[in-house]
Amino acid sequence: MMEGKKVLAMNGSGDGLLYIPSEGILKKGHSEVCNKRWGWHVIGNVIYSCETGGRIMWCEASELEWRQQPEVMEWREVMGLEDLRDTLCASKVVSYGWGVLEHYESFKRERTMEGLTTTPLDDLYVGHKLSSSGPNMLLFWDVLGPHKLEIFCAEISLQRRKETGQILGNVEWSEVVMTLDPPHTQHQQHCKILYSLSLDL
Secondary structure (H helix, E strand, O other): OEEOOEEEEEOOOOEEEEEEOOOOEEEEEEEOOOOOEEEEEEEOOEEEEEEOOOEEEEEEHHHHOOOOOOOOOOOEEOEOOHHHHHHHHHOOOOOOOOOHHHHHHHHHHHHHHOOOOOOOHHHHOOOOEEEEEOOEEEEEEEEEOOOOEEEEEEEEEEEEOOOOOOEEEEEEEEEEEEEEOOOOOHHHHOOOOOOOOOOOO
């Protein structure tokens, strides 16, 4: 993401990076130390993320840049989407590829042998997906019924309140965009939305 004459980025581990093209300098910025937030997406110089528990969070992109104050990135909740929390929390649009499930089951067995408990895998991964359409946010989630698995999409307009600085989300529309056969086992339910593209037809 470009901001002025700087390039701000965040890697998969949540580390902020700052690149200054005119100086050829790459610097480390703030890191996202909370493991509850995933799926970062930038809309209009604001970083949005999904959080376990069904919340959509945001912070200023400039907070990726390292400064003494504040020392951490300050995340705030997008207001107005409280009615979606339970639905998003139940969604499982995540990927169990790359050996994640096998690694977790091995880790779980080791913890059990040591008499320790483990957090369910579904509670560690956010089950909804962020994207964008122009200045608006696109939000994807799934609903598992007795005979089908439905993928929903909602377009959310975003407005910043001048008096408080809060960002308010308003659902413009919400509907099913894909219907799949129900999974045969629990973890076959999991899929991953890789990319979305807006088209005028």
